[in-house]
Amino acid sequence: MSKFKYPATEIITKRFSCRDYSLELVDAEKQEKLLAYIHDLPPAPFGSTPRFDLLAASKGDSKSLRGLGTYGFIKNPSAFILGAMPSGELAYDLEDYGYLMEMIILYATSLELGTCWLGGTFTKSRFAKKINLAANETMPAITAMGEYRDADQKRRGWTSKAAGSARRLPWDKFFFNIMLDTPLIRNEAGKYATALEMVRIAPSASNKQPCRVLKYKNFWRFYLRRTPGYKGDIIKKFLRLCDLQRVDMGIAMSHFELTAKELGLKGKWVVEDDLDKNPAALTEYIVSWERLN
Numbered sequence: 246m247s248k249f250k251y252p253a254t255e256i257i258t259k260r261f262s263c264r265d266y267s268l269e270l271v272d273a274e275k276q277e278k279l280l281a282y283i284h285d286l287p288p289a290p291f292g293s294t295p296r297f298d299l300l301a302a303s304k305g306d307s308k309s310l311r312g313l314g315t316y317g318f319i320k321n322p323s324a325f326i327l328g329a330m331p332s333g334e335l336a337y338d339l340e341d342y343g344y345l346m347e348m349i350i351l352y353a354t355s356l357e358l359g360t361c362w363l364g365g366t367f368t369k370s371r372f373a374k375k376i377n378l379a380a381n382e383t384m385p386a387i388t389a390m391g392e393y394r395d396a397d398q399k400r401r402g403w404t405s406k407a408a409g410s411a412r413r414l415p416w417d418k419f420f421f422n423i424m425l426d427t428p429l430i431r432n433e434a435g436k437y438a439t440a441l442e443m444v445r446i447a448p449s450a451s452n453k454q455p456c457r458v459l460k461y462k463n464f465w466r467f468y469l470r471r472t473p474g475y476k477g478d479i480i481k482k483f484l485r486l487c488d489l490q491r492v493d494m495g496i497a498m499s500h501f502e503l504t505a506k507e508l509g510l511k512g513k514w515v516v517e518d519d520l521d522k523n524p525a526a527l528t529e530y531i532v533s534w535e536r537l538n
């Protein structure tokens with residue numbers, strides 16, 4: 246069962262990338278709850294077991310995290326969620342990482358904390374020290390966190406639904422029916438329309454929105470449509486950024502599954518081995534949700 250205080254759809258809709266926090270520290274009770282949630286995370290869909298930790302500024306040391314390697318993009322973060330995992334241990338480790346970190350982010354959102362995924366704009370070495378990154382481990386992305394700066398910002402998530410979704414591609418670019426060139430009409434999604442909408446409004450690195458979902462018989466097939474030039478970008482290689490679009494896929498999966506479960510729609514993640522893994526240019530098959538009711 247979900248441990249969230251509000252319905253998942255409400256939390257997913259409320260979340261936004263918060264880059265300017267209050268000077269207040271993250272409330273001690275919230276820290277405890279977050280740590281308990283991290284300790285008791287649900288299993289990742291592909292079985293990877295990244296480790297996560299909360300790094301929070303403490304009383305008397307409130308400024309300690311402020312200058313910590315976010316290149317000035319994040320103002321006054323008072324906590325971070327850090328994560329690490331063995332590099333390349335499993336084929337779908339980055340998807341799993343995205344899935345689990347997003348679960349933590351949504352839990353933090355339900356505690357009324359602001360969050361922002363950081364996949365590029367953070368200094369890996371400084372955060373690596375904080376989580377004692379081992380030589381065989383990588384830290385694909387982290388999350389900045391803090392109390393909202395003011396009530397307006399707190400409300401922003403609840404009221405900016407339109408703003409968030411307006412910055413997303415329309416339905417017909419995201420969802421397809423039987424063939425990857427045939428858009429899915431909303432009423433063809435049936436009971437899954439809300440789960441798909443939660444995929445559509447999911448965060449993604451640089452808001453590139455690479456997830457595509459295809460309805461095929463009793464499967465919802467998830468594809469990664471790569472942004473041209475994004476993976477191989479020279480600056481990204483220089484910064485040794487991981488394949489963040491695979492992290493985005495895991496985020497989309499978490500939104501879909503949480504919503505489906507909340508709506509009583511039974512299903513499970515399966516990899517259909519006999520599928521064409523590259524059915525179109527820049528398009529990779531990742532996973533399917535098999536409907537069970």
Ligand SMILES: Cc1cc2nc3c(=O)[nH]c(=O)nc-3n(C[C@H](O)[C@H](O)[C@H](O)COP(=O)(O)O)c2cc1C
Nearest residue numbers: 261262362363364365366448449450451452489492
């Ligand atoms: C994997 C990942 C990495 C991201 N990295 C950064 C980052 O380095 N710096 C930043 O300011 N935002 C980063 N973001 C936030 C995205 O820019 C943001 O999610 C997207 O623009 C959509 O906006 P929203 O989160 O407010 O809905 C990242 C998001 C994801 C999912």
